Amino acid sequence: MGFFLNLIRSQFFTTIPYPSSDFSGQTVIITGSNTGLGLEAARHIVRLGAAKVILAVRCVSKGEAAAQDILQSTNAKANVIDVWKLDLSSYESVKAFGARLQTLDRLDAIIQNAGIFTTKFALAEENESQITVNVVSAAQVGLYALPKLRETSQTFNVRTRLEFVGSDLYQIAKFKEAESSGYLFDALNSKDLANMDDRYAVSKLLLLFTVREIATRSPITKDSNVVIIKSTPGACKSDLFRDDFSWLQKIMMSCMNAIFARTTEVGGRILVNCARPDIEAEAHGRFLQDCRVFTNGKNIDSTKGQQLQKRWNSELFSKLENIAPGITKVLA
Numbered sequence: 001m002g003f004f005l006n007l008i009r010s011q012f013f014t015t016i017p018y019p020s021s022d023f024s025g026q027t028v029i030i031t032g033s034n035t036g037l038g039l040e041a042a043r044h045i046v047r048l049g050a051a052k053v054i055l056a057v058r059c060v061s062k063g064e065a066a067a068q069d070i071l072q073s074t075n076a077k078a079n080v081i082d083v084w085k086l087d088l089s090s091y092e093s094v095k096a097f098g099a100r101l102q103t104l105d106r107l108d109a110i111i112q113n114a115g116i117f118t119t120k121f122a123l124a125e126e127n128e129s130q131i132t133v134n135v136v137s138a139a140q141v142g143l144y145a146l147p148k149l150r151e152t153s154q155t156f157n158v159r160t161r162l163e164f165v166g167s168d169l170y171q172i173a174k175f176k177e178a179e180s181s182g183y184l185f186d187a188l189n190s191k192d193l194a195n196m197d198d199r200y201a202v203s204k205l206l207l208l209f210t211v212r213e214i215a216t217r218s219p220i221t222k223d224s225n226v227v228i229i230k231s232t233p234g235a236c237k238s239d240l241f242r243d244d245f246s247w248l249q250k251i252m253m254s255c256m257n258a259i260f261a262r263t264t265e266v267g268g269r270i271l272v273n274c275a276r277p278d279i280e281a282e283a284h285g286r287f288l289q290d291c292r293v294f295t296n297g298k299n300i301d302s303t304k305g306q307q308l309q310k311r312w313n314s315e316l317f318s319k320l321e322n323i324a325p326g327i328t329k330v331l332a
């Protein structure tokens, strides 16, 4: 089915189940949970009885306001929610977060929801900002979380989950920057070569390449019952389309929102259902749409896609070692 037909099927004709899994006793981290889909996902997980829900946010005061909002709507005890600082545009912040999560007694799931969508070229660390926030730092957080997820799976005899929130737009990424024969990061980080209208979709394609590599090198075994997936919430109303779009783009997005976007609450359901405690092992390394394993599409399955995935991962994983020496040792 083509991308647009599938979008129509998903947005108009699919009912997203209200989350009902039992999270009692579990510890769950949700990044970017002060607003949007992350906030609604956190609200569901608190309602579903988690023992600890950690809101990982770049602005702690916004996280604390979100925590109060969740507590009021769920009547949960105040000590269920913690607010931790995490700024994905700073490698130092990601490292500090990675060190802090090793102090947890258990970690059952992490929903890596934080992300940005912009058509303006800007650098964060040494990369274009969407590449740093949506991909490089997300990969780092995932690698920091893996040992704790494995340890929890063994100690408590549960399946733990590492969810990366992507977008179905990766299927229509053109990725013209990859036509240059040199280092992919150089092309992505060059303002002159950047196709910023395509960049968000490219970041989500690169994220799926990354998730597939991490999952392949962290298979489900008796010592590592960790399911690693990439989900999409589909088109949802949220704060994602912020300040730097032109008025024309904003009008187009408002129309799109009015016609077919899901509510933030329904988008949040998808994130929670994809991190459910009983998620099937077959989801490992896969892209999930409407909470189910979905086909990858040609940007992944074609020979060109496979070659690009290899090229990207070879660059990314050496970059990760440069940022944080030893970080990839958790992978086979």
Ligand SMILES: NC(=O)c1ccc[n+]([C@@H]2O[C@H](COP(=O)([O-])OP(=O)(O)OC[C@H]3O[C@@H](n4cnc5c(N)ncnc54)[C@H](OP(=O)(O)O)[C@@H]3O)[C@@H](O)[C@H]2O)c1
Residues within 6 Å of the ligand: 031, 032, 033, 034, 035, 036, 037, 038, 057, 058, 059, 062, 086, 087, 088, 089, 090, 112, 113, 114, 115, 116, 117, 133, 165, 166, 167, 168, 232, 233, 234, 235, 236, 237, 238, 239, 240, 241
């Ligand atoms: N909405 C959609 O239609 C849609 C469709 C497909 C995929 N998605 C994906 O769903 C996820 C959530 O998006 P949303 O729609 O809920 O957007 P949103 O309302 O803009 O929320 C994004 C969250 O990410 C946080 N964030 C941004 N930059 C960050 C950074 N450098 N470090 C840490 N946190 C950061 C934001 O924090 P601040 O509030 O402090 O900025 C906010 O909490 C994203 O990954 C997005 O790509 C959304």
